[in-house]
Each structure stands twice: as structure tokens, then as C-alpha cells.
Amino acid sequence: DAGVIQSPRHEVTEMGQEVTLRCKPISGHDYLFWYRQTMMRGLELLIYFNNNVPIDDSGMPEDRFSAKMPNASFSTLKIQPSEPRDSAVYFCASSFLQGADTIYFGEGSWLTVV
Amino acid sequence: GENVEQHPSTLSVQEGDSAVIKCTYSDSASNYFPWYKQELGKRPQLIIDIRSNVGEKKDQRIAVTLNKTAKHFSLHITETQPEDSAVYFCAASKGYSSASKIIFGSGTRLSIRP
Numbered sequence: 077d078a079g080v081i082q083s084p085r086h087e088v089t090e091m092g093q094e095v096t097l098r099c100k101p102i103s104g105h106d107y108l109f110w111y112r113q114t115m116m117r118g119l120e121l122l123i124y125f126n127n128n129v130p131i132d133d134s135g136m137p138e139d140r141f142s143a144k145m146p147n148a149s150f151s152t153l154k155i156q157p158s159e160p161r162d163s164a165v166y167f168c169a170s171s172f173l174q175g176a177d178t179i180y181f182g183e184g185s186w187l188t189v190v
Numbered sequence: 191g192e193n194v195e196q197h198p199s200t201l202s203v204q205e206g207d208s209a210v211i212k213c214t215y216s217d218s219a220s221n222y223f224p225w226y227k228q229e230l231g232k233r234p235q236l237i238i239d240i241r242s243n244v245g246e247k248k249d250q251r252i253a254v255t256l257n258k259t260a261k262h263f264s265l266h267i268t269e270t271q272p273e274d275s276a277v278y279f280c281a282a283s284k285g286y287s288s289a290s291k292i293i294f295g296s297g298t299r300l301s302i303r304p
Binding site: 132176179182184 | 233236279286293
């Protein structure tokens with residue numbers, strides 16, 4: 077398997093623009109996670125899905141953030157409108173089980189909002 | 191909810207010496223404790239994990255210890271090498287459950303001095 081695949085790898089956008097990050101989890105994994113990593117806040121769990129259903133979105137910072145998983149092989153994280161404080165590395169990850177299983181991270185999407 | 195504290199935030203050791211990173215957790219129901227390594231510019235990857243039914247686990251130069259009574263666990267790296275330089279994250283969860291989240295510590299940046 078190619079692992080968790082994310083796109084884009086790098087994005088620079090202007091404040092106010094819409095940003096869409098994409099993820100393809102490892103085939104057969106039932107859980108998909110979106111994390112945000114910054115120097116100040118470390119590795120934060122934003123939302124996770126089980127079998128395409130959002131289970132916990134308590135980490136989503138505000139209404140500007142939304143995530144969807146229309147099928148088992150695709151998820152998006154959308155920021156609209158984007159702000160400079162959204163600049164971070166966004167990791168998508170997947171696992172077969174939840175809670176006590178290896179989490180496989182994608183390479184991350186490096187977002188800069190200017 | 192669960193809270194995981196990790197220290198030190200930065201650690202510098204001489205090549206060949208040992209490094210120890212410590213974490214504490216707040217929820218006594220936690221029973222799964224993974225460690226992830228993140229090299230510069232790369233994704234976090236699982237390096238070792240321990241479950242609450244054992245007190246210690248070793249894998250070549252790395253070992254983890256768990257003290258359930260005190261609610262703390264540690265990562266030990268012996269005979270450190272340049273490739274050990276990375277950020278290390280500890281984490282904790284309450285085991286297999288769709289509602290069980292893996293909570294990460296804030297990370298330790300380990301530097302190996304030649």
C-alpha cells in the first residue's frame with residue numbers, strides 16, 4: 077500500500093481564500109483522523125471518522141473549519157475563509173482500529189496563509 | 191478528559207550517551223501508551239508502544255517503562271546515534287473503542303551532539 081496520501085503538499089494562499097486539503101487513507105482502515113501541528117500547540121486532533129461517519133469533531137477550532145468523508149477512500153478538510161493563524165502543517169492519518177492501534181500519518185499539507 | 195504531560199521539551203545528549211523522556215497521564219483508565227518519532231520535515235511514526243499489562247518493553251536500543259500507580263511512563267534510548275535526532279511524542283488512550291482518542295504529549299526535541 078502507498079500509505080496515507082495527502083494533497084497538496086504545500087499551499088500558500090491569501091487571507092480570506094478557501095483552502096481544501098485532501099486525503100486518501102490506507103485501504104481497509106476504518107478510522108481517519110485530521111491533525112494540525114504548530115510550534116505553539118503541538119499535535120492537535122481536529123476530527124476523526126469511523127466508517128465515513130464523523131465521531132468526534134470537538135477539536136475543530138471554529139466554524140470556518142469543516143471536514144467530510146464521502147466514501148472510504150477520500151476525505152477533505154476545508155477552511156473558509158482562511159486566516160494567517162491557520163498556518164500550520166495538517167496531517168491526515170488512518171488506522172485499522174481506534175484507541176490502541178498504530179496511527180499511520182500522511183506526509184502532511186504545509187499551509188501558509190498570508 | 192485525558193491530559194498527557196511530557197518533559198523535557200528539549201534534550202541534548204552526547205552521541206553514545208543515553209536519553210530519557212518522561213510523560214505523565216491523568217486518566218487512570220488509560221491502558222495504551224505509544225511513542226512516535228518525527229524527524230525534521232517528516233511525518234510522525236510509531237516506534238514503540240506499551241500496554242498496561244506490562245511494565246517494560248524493549249526493542250533494540252529503545253525501551254519504555256510504565257508505572258501505573260504513579261501514572262507515568264518513560265522512553266529510554268541507549269547508545270544514541272545521530273539518526274536519533276528528532277521530536278518524540280508520547281501518547282495515551284483508554285484502549286480499543288470507537289470513542290477512545292489517542293492523546294499526544296507536547297513533544298520532546300532530542301538533539302544528538304557528535
